[in-house]
Amino acid sequence: MVSTAIDTGVLRRAFERMNALPGWFLPDAAVMFMAYNQLAADRVAPGNTLEIGVYHGKSSITVASLRGAAGLFTAIDVFDDLQSRDGSSHDVGLQGVFLANMAASFPTLDWMRSIAAPSATVPAEALGPHSFCHIDGLHSAEGTYSDMRLCADVVVPGGLVALDDYFNQRFPGVSEGALLFERHHPGVLTPVAVGFNKVIFQRAAESDLNERFAREFDYIPTHVATMWGRPVALFESPVVPCIDLDRSTPHQLVPRTESRLRMRATIEPGTAAVSATRGQALTIPVRIVNRTTVDFGWDIGLSYHLFSSDGQVVRWDNPRSHFYPALAPGAEQRVDLGVVAPEAEGAYTLELDMVWEGIAWFKDKGNRTSTVTLTVQ
């Protein structure tokens, strides 16, 4: 049994409230948090949640809503009011602003505790076990290292730690601190997902978390990147449009019925047959129409499978030709497919296919391919 936590019980209202607050947290990041928290809950019951660096409470609304029915939400922030230019400080009351914003989002706050202190001074023993932590505090290398260590200490095995701004040019210290943490504590926190300015790590990671994500959230498009030597899910497209905001709760996301992703493209070669010398590089013009709901960016390309005249696979995986600029849903583009002729003379068949790197060949998802005959002399 878990708490729905948001006052109205629906995500839409919570997102509207979040969007009214200053800060950088995207609703897409909130959905990513909720999706992984939902997966982790299959193995680890949601408990306490923690946020380091709450500012006005924009992301706290989400992190608080990820706690379990009996869980606490802990907010750690120095709440230091920004200063006048002459250096003098006037207590306008950032902690008061945060508390007021949280009070406007939830009917009660008796499950929340607010710690006004630098996170580096808060001992893990004072916090207890947590199922989800969000680090958005000091963005220096030292601060990030310290916060990752604290969260690694308090998060339960199988629990999640989200880190802000790992890939932000304005805050290079975040990736440095995180990589130093991995160097000194290898394998304690394992990256599982990257997107919307966040990296999600799992303590004592399950080997199949992203496989389960792909099964349970097959309507959310993700890619694959390699981080810290292992595959992670990479979110490059907005995910909020995939979610039914009226029927979802922070603990149970529901897809919009029309959001089931279809891997479809029209593939029309400009010629039916080409000839080449052995090993020759040539190009074949191909008209492509994007019939999916996502852009064809750097990781979705046109390629081909090479078959001998008797239908045997000579080479399945071949070079990709990419779209430039990225091809939007519904749009079409002529792509010059780069082909390298085999070294052996003979007749071949090129089966033109689209590939989503790390996800699938479009053919395997039911998309129609096209063929071109290749004669090597």
Place this chain on the structure above:
Amino acid sequence: MGNFLESYFGAFDRIEGWFSPDAALMFMAYNEVLAAHELAGDVLEIGVHHGLSTLALAAIRRDGAQLVAIDLFDELQASNVSSSGSGSRAQFVRNMGAFFEDIAFVRCIAAASSTLDPADLGRGFSFCHVDGGHTAKETYDDLDLCSRILLPGGVLALDDYFNPAFPGVCEGAIKFWLAHHGALTPIAAGFNKVLFQKTPAPFDVNAAFTRRFPYIPHETVRLWETPIYSFSSFAAFIDTRASSPRALFPNESFRMDAALTFQTGEVTAHGGGTIRIPVRVVNRSTIPFVATPGAAPFGLSYHLRSDDGRELQFNNARSYFAQALAPDEERIVDMAVDVPKVRGSYTVEADIVWEGITWLKDRGLETPSLRLLVV
């Protein structure tokens, strides 16, 4: 080469590649700083693809210098383990030939950079651009190779350090830093690139940059425990018509201004919490007001004063322009205002901030004020 920049930037929608005019101009500016200190050698690029960024390198090299272009090209794509672009020799040569009558200065090497040694390349390079394999190991190896062929003080540009699609770049670079402390010093970041300088550097490159390009704004951030310049915009400040790749001149028509008008009179609110006050914003600058991750964002904010005009808090909540406001466009922005917890009368003075760079009030913006009554 009088109109090179205009022709070159005009070709960006024809030549395939992930490179921007801002990045090209950043390369050119730092190269100009090097050249002013008589540091001008050969140039090199790992991962040329169709030559979009190679053209910039070719254009900044000193007369008579060589450009080394390393790529798997078509013939070795099976070795492209990170799927980081597929080079085409024919396209590359065609694109280079479109801008340079004689491309004898280009030395193409069709090979994985990991198979190359400094002896294959020479050690007289003043500028290297690493945009090859994007795994941690490939990045580490390319940094190692380039750090050994650069002249002291020479610049290395690394692609995609902050790109979430390629986490290996940052990992490989940081591993290199930890293993070769001090071999390369970071100096700048912007437009998907990080610039490093080979040590020992004969001069302070960023001090020289500031003297030569005082009109190009930057934030200062720390990378590898070193303060570096972080750029969000470059092209807006350069007169590309008057400039050449080796001599950039400022855009004299650049301006930064706005018109702000509160859409309400006096506001009464309870203490604590965040309220929204509508402000009409007209962008009278030559650049857009925009807030995207990784670049210094523009935001609408305010300064808080007491009723008698004393400044209580200069820095306050920002309402960032997540949706860009283009030059001459206007929009009503609901400005987030944190209501003080103490009852009384306050003055809210609206202003535009370019984070880490400037307040527009400091550049002459007329800032409107509104009375806030806390009850």
